[in-house]
Amino acid sequence: MSTNVSAPVFDLDGAWRLHPQVSIRPERFGALLYHFGTRRLSFLKNPTLLAVVRALDTQPTARAACQSAGVPDERIGDYRAALATLADSTMICPQ
Amino acid sequence: MTSLAEPPARVGSLVDQFQFGLDAPICLTWELTYACNLSCVHCLSSSGRRDPRELSTAECKAVIDELERMQVFYVNIGGGEPTVRPDFWELVDYATEHHVGVKFSTNGVKITPEIAEKLAASDYVDVQISLDGATAEVNDVVRGPGSYATALRAMENLAAAGFAGFKISVVVTRQNVGQLDEFKAIADRFGAQLRITRLRPSGRGADVWDELHPTAAQQRELYDWLVARGENVLTGDSFFHLAAFGEALPGLNLCGAGRVVCLIDPVGDVYACPFAIHENFLAGNVRGEGGFQGVWQESELFTDLRKPQTGGACQSCSAYDSCRGGCMAAKFFTGLPLDGPDPECVKGFGEAALSAVSDSPPKPSLDHSHRGRKAKAVPVTIGWGPQQERSAPDRACDESPLAGFRPPAG
Numbered sequence: 012m013s014t015n016v017s018a019p020v021f022d023l024d025g026a027w028r029l030h031p032q033v034s035i036r037p038e039r040f041g042a043l044l045y046h047f048g049t050r051r052l053s054f055l056k057n058p059t060l061l062a063v064v065r066a067l068d069t070q071p072t073a074r075a076a077c078q079s080a081g082v083p084d085e086r087i088g089d090y091r092a093a094l095a096t097l098a099d100s101t102m103i104c105p106q
Numbered sequence: 107m108t109s110l111a112e113p114p115a116r117v118g119s120l121v122d123q124f125q126f127g128l129d130a131p132i133c134l135t136w137e138l139t140y141a142c143n144l145s146c147v148h149c150l151s152s153s154g155r156r157d158p159r160e161l162s163t164a165e166c167k168a169v170i171d172e173l174e175r176m177q178v179f180y181v182n183i184g185g186g187e188p189t190v191r192p193d194f195w196e197l198v199d200y201a202t203e204h205h206v207g208v209k210f211s212t213n214g215v216k217i218t219p220e221i222a223e224k225l226a227a228s229d230y231v232d233v234q235i236s237l238d239g240a241t242a243e244v245n246d247v248v249r250g251p252g253s254y255a256t257a258l259r260a261m262e263n264l265a266a267a268g269f270a271g272f273k274i275s276v277v278v279t280r281q282n283v284g285q286l287d288e289f290k291a292i293a294d295r296f297g298a299q300l301r302i303t304r305l306r307p308s309g310r311g312a313d314v315w316d317e318l319h320p321t322a323a324q325q326r327e328l329y330d331w332l333v334a335r336g337e338n339v340l341t342g343d344s345f346f347h348l349a350a351f352g353e354a355l356p357g358l359n360l361c362g363a364g365r366v367v368c369l370i371d372p373v374g375d376v377y378a379c380p381f382a383i384h385e386n387f388l389a390g391n392v393r394g395e396g397g398f399q400g401v402w403q404e405s406e407l408f409t410d411l412r413k414p415q416t417g418g419a420c421q422s423c424s425a426y427d428s429c430r431g432g433c434m435a436a437k438f439f440t441g442l443p444l445d446g447p448d449p450e451c452v453k454g455f456g457e458a459a460l461s462a463v464s465d466s467p468p469k470p471s472l473d474h475s476h477r478g479r480k481a482k483a484v485p486v487t488i489g490w491g492p493q494q495e496r497s498a499p500d501r502a503c504d505e506s507p508l509a510g511f512r513p514p515a516g
Contacts, residue, residue, distance in 0.1 A: 032229075034177065036129075036130065036177040038123075038128055038129060039123070039128075039129075043128075043132065043179075045180070047179075047229060047230055050180070050207070050232060052132065052179070
């Protein structure tokens with residue numbers, strides 16, 4: 012998780028939410044996401060990321076959602092990249 | 107670097123997770139009826155005639171309720187021709203009202219302009235039109251006279267109704283593999299998405315596999331086409347055996363049978379995958395006490411399939427990590443051992459293994475083909491079968507005084 016080929020553009024200090032057409036199904040490894048609008052499937056690869064995504068709706072910023080899910084500061088870059096991927100596929104969207 | 111959230115195209119260790127199964131399938135195929143107006147020569151479910159034991163409307167709705175509880179996001183509905191069920195649209199509406207998306211496969215026979223309008227208005231329904239030739243000449247040999255015109259008319263109706271991105275589903279054969287660009291052009295013309303999948307020797311496909319499956323050279327052609335032009339072409343992850351050519355193809359590149367995939371057949375039987383309608387891959391029935399969830403989560407067969415697999419004869423092959431031995435159903439119905447090479451192994455090990463198969467391959471357990479439309483006669487054998495396998499029937503109506511009696515061994 013060290014080499015950043017292209018730094019993802021994602022506003023950690025913005026307010027985000029789960030897209031209203033997206034369903035979450037928790038699984039042992041994390042969760043599956045399904046977007047009924049785009050008919051695309053995505054995966055959350057660990058339970059912490061699931062907690063982050065679930066916290067988006069109630070937290071003022073994505074950074075706050077990460078903190079509330081217990082993401083240590085030095086790992087926040089990984090989660091920013093993951094959230095950028097989710098935003099790209101409109102699994103999450105600005106509040 | 108791997109990201110924590112990824113589409114299936116780029117997954118890494120998720121494959122390892124999926125090997126051990128999920129709480130509910132990702133991709134569930136549900137064949138609603140064995141009835142079909144066509145008699146495609148390669149039909150993987152040997153469809154034609156309705157089975158009198160097919161699930162009733164109420165039973166289908168109960169399955170949908172379960173899928174909603176299990177959070178199965180969508181089902182791939184097929185058949186037979188699912189739209190010939192009188193309650194088909196009722197079931198589609200019921201599923202979408204219960205947050206289970208529907209993608210259904212059809213030959214297009216019922217896709218009138220009115221139905222197309224209705225489908226275009228729903229976010230939760232996707233349609234897949236089957237087409238096995240980019241020209242009527244190639245298509246109709248496999249799917250029957252007039253079937254090309256029927257499919258094209260359905261596509262015109264969907265496009266005219268503004269249904270963007272419906273799927274055109276092609277089973278790749280020796281005869282149509284050279285038409286991939288033409289299929290793509292048809293999809294582009296209708297604003298549709300092309301989906302190509304592998305021919306399996308399942309159902310009636312077993313009878314025509316030798317003549318229809320792509321040659322070794324064509325498999326290479328297909329792989330090169332997928333790498334060069336396969337972006338935005340769906341494959342249902344069905345060509346993962348071709349990953350052994352080199353670059354992995356998009357998808358999980360894993361046999362999902364019983365792990366992330368399964369089939370519910372028209373009578374409610376649950377099989378490990380849509381291409382494995384055979385008693386060896388039958389895990390249970392949705393009419394059983396635990397329902398579908400019980401079968402998915404607890405059946406002995408699925409538990410077995412989720413155990414770590416050994417590569418068997420393929421273990422020492424350099425390509426094993428890419429192809430993982432290929433397709434279970436393709437091996438089974440060509441008589442090959444399940445822990446050996448795929449019959450279409452790109453390293454050529456499949457052909458060698460096939461030439462060593464001496465017994466005739468297993469036959470599908472069920473056949474709902476239209477009577478009189480079968481190309482080949484079925485030999486009938488009368489008698490008790492091999493001595494060592496004799497077992498007296500034990501149903502109440504049996505006339506044998508030895509019903510239920512098994513002589514002690516030795």
